[in-house]
Structures are given as structure tokens and as C-alpha cells.
Amino acid sequence: MSPKLATDSALRPRYDAAPSARIARSTAAAQGAVMDLREFDQWFAERRAAHPFRVGTIPFAELEGWRTQEGTGNLVHRSGRFFSVEGLRVTVDAGGGGWHQPIIRQPEIGILGILVKEFDGVLHCLMQAKMEPGNPNLLQLSPTVQATRSNYTKVHGGADVKYLEYFTRPGSARVLADVLQSEHGSWFHRKHNRNMIVETTADVPPHEDFRWLTFGQIARLLRLDNVVNMDSRTVLSCAPAADAEARSAALHSDAELAFWLTGTRSRHGVRTERVPLAGLPDWERDAHTIHRADGRYFDVVAASVRAGSREVTHWTQPLIRPRGQGVVAMLTRRIDGVPHLLVHARTEGGLREAVELSPTVMCTPDNYGGPAEAGRPAFLDLVLRADASRIRYEALHSEEGGRFLDAVSRYLLIEADEGEAPRDEPPGYRWMTAGQLSRFIQRGHSVNVQARTLAACLAAAEFGDHD
Helix, strand or coil: CCCCCCCHHHCCCCCCCCHHHHHHHHHCCCCCCCCCHHHHHHHHHHHHHHCCEEEEEECHHHCCCEEECCCCCCEEECCCCCCEEEEEEEEECHHHEEEEEEEEECCCCEEEEEEEEEECCEEEEEEEEEECCCCCCCEEEECCEEECHHHHCCCCCCCCCCCCHHHHCCCCCEEEEEEEEECCCCCEECCEEEEEEEECCCCCCCCCCEEEEEHHHHHHHCCCCCCECHHHHHHHHCCCCCCCCCHHHCCCCHHHHHHHHHHHHHHHCEEEEEECCCCCCCEEECCCEEEECCCCCEEEEEEEEEECCCCCCEEEEEEEEECCCEEEEEEEEEECCEEEEEEEEEECCCCCCCEEEECCEEECHHHCCCCCCCCCCCCHHHHHCCCHHHEEEEEEEECCCCCECCCEEEEEEEECCCCCCCCCCCCCEEEECHHHHHHHHHHCCCECHHHHHHHHHCCHHHCCCCC
């Protein structure tokens, strides 16, 4: 299928309007100037069929270009770049708790960027059909650029990253969003990426793996299981948003929420220390996995990957594979007539600031026993038994497919009432509006990646599938 290419005459920059208003206009646009969603389905199926993708687990001994470091047992790449799998010791002063775990260390800042351009007066996003080895269906919709520094400096010796110049060359595009954000604090050690949205008026040469979609078309695709990848979701959450509510209508002011978050970080006293992967307490290693003796949480495995549409077409690498499907949910309710979201100040060992705002519930239920078990997450049972009539949004989304294997969570927005989620929050939780959540996302390192996914899905909650 040949794409309908908009001409230069159809491009009409609207720099007179605020970016948030122009993005809102695009979010309301169910039809794009380049393709509609029926054409998207056909194109996406064609891209899936066009390239051979194959992923399988292998013994650690068959990893190519990787080695087990003498003395530490860490899994490291021969180049000294990309990432390593090491051990981490976490100590939490409050209550004297702590734990050990494997963790991915990747001390470089990557770029996650969406290039936007106006067609027929509406902003469109240049999105990529990209294979990631850990995705359950392999091919998902990714940002224009999704690359670590090792990738875009071509340490792997592969092809150039397409459209990278719009995000690295000053003056080549107008910046609409640019903020450093954390990634999964449970599995990455202080990893963060530059989340960018940049606008161009230039003629952008089309590539068969890329298509222009409105923000509204992407919002509708977010209602589908495992279509829009994690990197797209976090970048979309950083888009400038207009306040739908007056700031005075929020239960707490922005200053009060910042005071609460900073105070929580100060009190928790979380300390982390990188330690050898070998001999990590409570963890065992065999030829195929590094796993907990009790079978909980996650494993580290090795994978062999073949992909026809990547910068490198064959490679091997370690991956983290969680045990069970996750549940990520935000409770919502109206307070004094204004919609609010219940966020949790959550500690994660790999976060730079130790604590970030997270969804109300974020866990893998299989890691916990019944309702009476100590340490069972608050509100989990409310989420698990929620009636379908109260679920505003639900979809399965995979996490970072470049480092995690089959890491899928059920994402939900659930309406609650006063009896279930009171106006007076329990310790560690606060009500905030969608506008406030957006502003905290703009700060960087304040809202975790799972909460940013739900922020991106708020628009999707207003639409039906492919409506």
C-alpha cells in the first residue's frame, strides 16, 4: 500500500497557537491527513509480515559478545558499553528493611523522541513500526527515535538511526517538550532517557516503517492490547497539556504536593549499593536463569534475536523476565465535582531520587498471598474485584521490550467512591488532578514510567476502540 503523502502546500504551521492547544486539537482528530486507522491496521500487518522476527531463550554460555565477569559474576558486554547485569543491595532506614536483587545498569542517556509536523492544520506524529525482542507480539508502535547512546553512536556497527538529526542538531526543529525521565526503578539502576517532542516544517523523506498519525489516532490505538510501546507512552505523557480544571479546584495545591513528595523522600532514607551478582542473597544461578529460590518476582535469562528491520539483524543479550502479569491501576473519583487521581509515593531501589509518584496500585499479584498477608499492597483487592461498569480504561501494555521479556501489565483507570478511597488519604497517597500530574511529569524524575503510561492513556479513556 502506498501512503498518501501530504504536499508542502498542505503544511500550514500554526505558531500563533500554544502547543497545548494544538496538541488538544490533534487529540480530537480521529482522522489523519495521511492515513485512517483502517489503513493503519493494513500497514501494520504488512510491516509485521515484511520482516522475519525470531526470539528464543538460550543458555548463558551461548551469549555472543557477552561474558561473565571474573570475580563479580556480572554479565557485561565486551565493548564495555550497552548495559550490564549486576547485583544491588537496597537498605530502607524506615523499619530497617531492605533486599538484594539483580539489576540492569546502563549509565548513558538515550533519546526517546517523536517528530511532529502539521498537515491540513493538525499536528501529526511520525511513528515507527519497531521490533523489540521482549515484546510479546514483537512489533509495536514506537517513537520516531528510540535509541541508547551506544545505538546512535553505532557501537554495534549497525546502520544509522533514522531521523536522529531532528533531535540532536540545534535549530533543525522546534522543541515542544524535552525532559529527562526515569525508567523502571525496580529493574534499572538510575537509568533515565531524554523524552522529546520536536516539530518540523521541513519535507521529511518517508520510510516504509514510519507513518504520520494524529495524537487522537494514537490515543485510540492505546485502547488496544500491546500496540503502542512503552517508549511512545512515556514521550506522549510529556506533551504540553492545557489545564482542564482551575488550579484552585484541586484538593491540594501544587506547592502542597511538592512539599509532601519532598518530605516523603527525605524521611525514607533509601540507600543503594552495587554489589557482585555472584552470591547474591536469596538468588540462584543455573545454566539458563538467575532466579530467586522461592520463584518470585523475576528471572534473568539470555536470548537470541533475529530481526530484519533493526540496525543490526542478529544479536544475543540478557533480558529480565518477570514472574506473572502485572497490575497497574489508578483510582479516580470526583472531589468537589473535580476529577482526581490517587497517586502513591513509591520507593524503588533503582530510582535516582528513590521515591517517585506512582499509580495507586503497581504490582504482580502472583507475588503475594491472600488478603491477610502482611505487605499486600493497599487497594489491590479493590482493583482486582472492580466491576466492569467502573473501569474507565483497561488494556494490556508491555514494558520496555529492549530489556524485559514478556513483561506485560494490565493497566486500569477505575472509578472509586468515598467509602473505598476517602478524601482523607492514607499515608503515602495523595489526590491530584490530571493537570497537576502533567505538571509534575514536566519536572522530570517525579512521576514513574507506569504512572506516565496512565497519564498518556487518560485521553484514550474518552474514546472507543478505533472510534
